[in-house]
Amino acid sequence: MAVLRSLRRVVGIACLLAVAVAAGSARPAPSEREVEAAFLCSFADFVEWPHADSDAPVKILVLGEDPFGRMLEETARSRPMQTRPIEIHRSRRLEDAARFQMVYISDSERNRIPEILDGLAGRGILTVSDVADFATQGGIIGFVIENKRVRFEINDEAAQRTGLHISSRLLNLARIVRTSPRGGG
Amino acid sequence: MARPRRSSFRRKLTVLSVVTSASTLLLAAFLFTANSVRNYRLTLAKQLATEADIIGFTVTPALVFGDEDAARDALAALRAEPQVTAARVFTPEGSVFATYEVADLPGDVPAAPPPASDGRFDYRKGSFELTHLIGGAEHPLGTLYLRADLTELKGRVVRNVEITGAVLVVSLLTAFGIASFLQREISTPILGLAETARAVTVDRNYGVRATTRGSDEIGVLVDAFNEMLDEIQRRDDRLRAANRTLGHRTEELARKNEDVEAFVYIVSHDLRAPLVNLQGFSRELQLSCDTLAQRLAGAPLPAETLAAVRDLTEVEIPSSLRFISASTSKFERLINALLQLSRSGRRELRPEALDMNDLVAATLDSLQRSIEESGAEIVVEPLPNALADSTAVGQLLSNLVTNALRYLQPGRPGRIELGGGSENGGNRYYVKDNGVGIPPAAQSRLFQVFQRFRPDLAEGEGIGLATVKRIVDRHGGRIWAESTEGVGTTFFFTLPALEAVAGDTR
Numbered sequence: 049m050a051v052l053r054s055l056r057r058v059v060g061i062a063c064l065l066a067v068a069v070a071a072g073s074a075r076p077a078p079s080e081r082e083v084e085a086a087f088l089c090s091f092a093d094f095v096e097w098p099h100a101d102s103d104a105p106v107k108i109l110v111l112g113e114d115p116f117g118r119m120l121e122e123t124a125r126s127r128p129m130q131t132r133p134i135e136i137h138r139s140r141r142l143e144d145a146a147r148f149q150m151v152y153i154s155d156s157e158r159n160r161i162p163e164i165l166d167g168l169a170g171r172g173i174l175t176v177s178d179v180a181d182f183a184t185q186g187g188i189i190g191f192v193i194e195n196k197r198v199r200f201e202i203n204d205e206a207a208q209r210t211g212l213h214i215s216s217r218l219l220n221l222a223r224i225v226r227t228s229p230r231g232g233g
Numbered sequence: 234m235a236r237p238r239r240s241s242f243r244r245k246l247t248v249l250s251v252v253t254s255a256s257t258l259l260l261a262a263f264l265f266t267a268n269s270v271r272n273y274r275l276t277l278a279k280q281l282a283t284e285a286d287i288i289g290f291t292v293t294p295a296l297v298f299g300d301e302d303a304a305r306d307a308l309a310a311l312r313a314e315p316q317v318t319a320a321r322v323f324t325p326e327g328s329v330f331a332t333y334e335v336a337d338l339p340g341d342v343p344a345a346p347p348p349a350s351d352g353r354f355d356y357r358k359g360s361f362e363l364t365h366l367i368g369g370a371e372h373p374l375g376t377l378y379l380r381a382d383l384t385e386l387k388g389r390v391v392r393n394v395e396i397t398g399a400v401l402v403v404s405l406l407t408a409f410g411i412a413s414f415l416q417r418e419i420s421t422p423i424l425g426l427a428e429t430a431r432a433v434t435v436d437r438n439y440g441v442r443a444t445t446r447g448s449d450e451i452g453v454l455v456d457a458f459n460e461m462l463d464e465i466q467r468r469d470d471r472l473r474a475a476n477r478t479l480g481h482r483t484e485e486l487a488r489k490n491e492d493v494e495a496f497v498y499i500v501s502h503d504l505r506a507p508l509v510n511l512q513g514f515s516r517e518l519q520l521s522c523d524t525l526a527q528r529l530a531g532a533p534l535p536a537e538t539l540a541a542v543r544d545l546t547e548v549e550i551p552s553s554l555r556f557i558s559a560s561t562s563k564f565e566r567l568i569n570a571l572l573q574l575s576r577s578g579r580r581e582l583r584p585e586a587l588d589m590n591d592l593v594a595a596t597l598d599s600l601q602r603s604i605e606e607s608g609a610e611i612v613v614e615p616l617p618n619a620l621a622d623s624t625a626v627g628q629l630l631s632n633l634v635t636n637a638l639r640y641l642q643p644g645r646p647g648r649i650e651l652g653g654g655s656e657n658g659g660n661r662y663y664v665k666d667n668g669v670g671i672p673p674a675a676q677s678r679l680f681q682v683f684q685r686f687r688p689d690l691a692e693g694e695g696i697g698l699a700t701v702k703r704i705v706d707r708h709g710g711r712i713w714a715e716s717t718e719g720v721g722t723t724f725f726f727t728l729p730a731l732e733a734v735a736g737d738t739r
Contacts, residue, residue, distance in 0.1 A: 083299075087298060220306075221294050221298050
């Protein structure tokens with residue numbers, strides 16, 4: 049019983065971190081950053097990479113200044129759907145990104161987004177960022193705030209172009225966008 | 234009387250078949266319905282489980298990314314499943330995440346996830362409930378609650394009951410028809426048998442026969458019954474023939490008996506007149522003889538002639554006349570006895586309540602002289618009253634006592650005892666003496682006319698005991714004697730008891 053109870057508690061905390069808790073919950077609402085960390089880890093469960101071993105860990109690189117800290121490792125460990133394990137790495141150099149499946153582009157790299165996206169194009173890498181209009185600039189998933197809640201935009205065209213298959217179940221939850229001509233130029 | 238039984242037998246056979254059919258049909262229908270309900274439950278459980286899997290899969294990303302609108306949309310897909318009336322998704326913490334409800338079927342959807350394991354399927358408050366853990370039991374992302382209403386199940390049961398009812402009615406009508414038809418096979422020969430038995434019992438008609446059919450047990454029964462009737466008919470015929478012969482003989486005997494009685498009466502009556510003449514003229518002859526003797530006494534006749542005539546008138550003629558007188562007296566007694574016997578058989582009896590003690594006393598009074606002459610002691614015990622003809626029974630007693638007095642043992646003080654008592658259906662009386670007794674060889678002929686065993690002891694005509702027997706017979710009684718030679722004789726006879734007859738007439 050004790051094991052079951054502790055397991056429940058762990059699961060409870062994990063979910064607290066993982067989802068935006070419905071209004072009316074007595075617990076303090078998680079911060080936007082916490083929600084983003086949870087979403088970032090969960091994206092791995094809804095995306096298929098080309099030529100990838102489905103059991104192998106999904107490697108995530110945080111490019112630029114890390115806004116999450118230890119939070120990201122904890123979330124990766126306790127996220128609800130653990131279809132595949134997750135490894136977290138951090139780097140400031142774009143060259144290191146080539147061997148990762150997911151790259152989170154930090155707000156610190158806001159000014160060189162086109163350069164980074166060009167560098168990662170065609171390598172089958174899922175790019176995620178909370179930089180404004182990230183998806184319309186050619187990124188694949190961009191966080192947005194809607195009604196004080198974290199949501200996300202997906203540029204499915206960009207994903208398909210680089211060889212990624214995003215589950216329709218995830219697409220159902222997102223706002224689908226295309227690369228805008230100005231942003232793509 | 235035979236009619237309702239007939240129909241009840243037929244009805245019983247038919248009811249037997251119909252009830253049997255109905256029972257099996259009802260049982261089959263019940264099992265069929267129960268199985269149908271069970272199958273429906275299993276199917277529904279499987280269907281709901283599949284539904285829960287699909288919904289759980291669809292709603293997973295919504296749960297993961299906290300999108301309640303997407304979850305509601307996913308649940309809205311349940312509109313395609315009319316039996317699902319409510320669904321609700323709970324977060325792992327137990328708060329409501331999304332709800333689906335059919336508008337016109339509001340039910341109290343639980344506010345918290347039911348404390349249950351995955352895949353729980355329950356029947357509760359008229360609906361089926363299913364609880365499903367989304368994302369598996371190990372890392373549940375939330376709980377899905379599904380409720381299916383029972384309208385369709387109820388409809389199914391109602392349809393089943395309707396179909397069963399219709400089948401039952403049609404089947405029972407068919408069974409009734411078939412049973413009504415088939416029961417004839419059994420009931421017709423048996424009813425025929427019953428009808429034959431009734432004809433035999435009520436109409437005494439032994440000539441009828443039951444219809445033979447088949448070689449089964451009923452056929453055997455009918456054959457045996459017919460054989461029994463054959464036998465009965467043969468015996469009945471023989472019995473009737475015997476009765477007819479017997480009737481003829483009885484008539485013949487009665488006629489002959491009447492002839493004999495008439496003859497006895499006529500003979501004795503007609504013999505009386507000549508007898509009286511004989512007696513009268515004998516007396517005349519005696520007077521004439523006396524007169525002749527007186528006349529001759531003074532007549533001038535030679536002495537030898539006178540002596541010879543005197544010898545005739547005083548010795549020879551009176552002697553002959555005495556013989557004639559004695560013979561006519563005996564003749565008269567004989568005729569009187571015969572007349573008595575004849576009367577005892579012809580006179581109409583008038584049975585009445587008879588005080589036997591009084592009657593015995595009167596009889597003994599009338600025999601007073603004979604009793605005194607014999608010197609016998611007479612003992613009378615109290616006697617029960619009888620229902621009989623007073624004159625006849627008086628004659629009977631008189632004859633028996635006279636008989637006893639006549640045959641007392643010479644040289645032994647005579648003792649005659651009269652007594653009696655009640656026995657089954659009548660009274661038994663006896664007259665007991667200590668006389669000479671009756672030789673065994675003679676006892677069988679004791680009550681026949683003109684039988685005399687000891688003519689040396691007493692005068693008699695051999696008619697007294699025959700008269701006695703006739704009187705007892707005509708009263709429906711019995712008479713018999715127990716006798717030891719040299720010791721004495723007891724005559725027993727029975728007469729109807731007063732009480733028994735009174736009881737019968739009531």
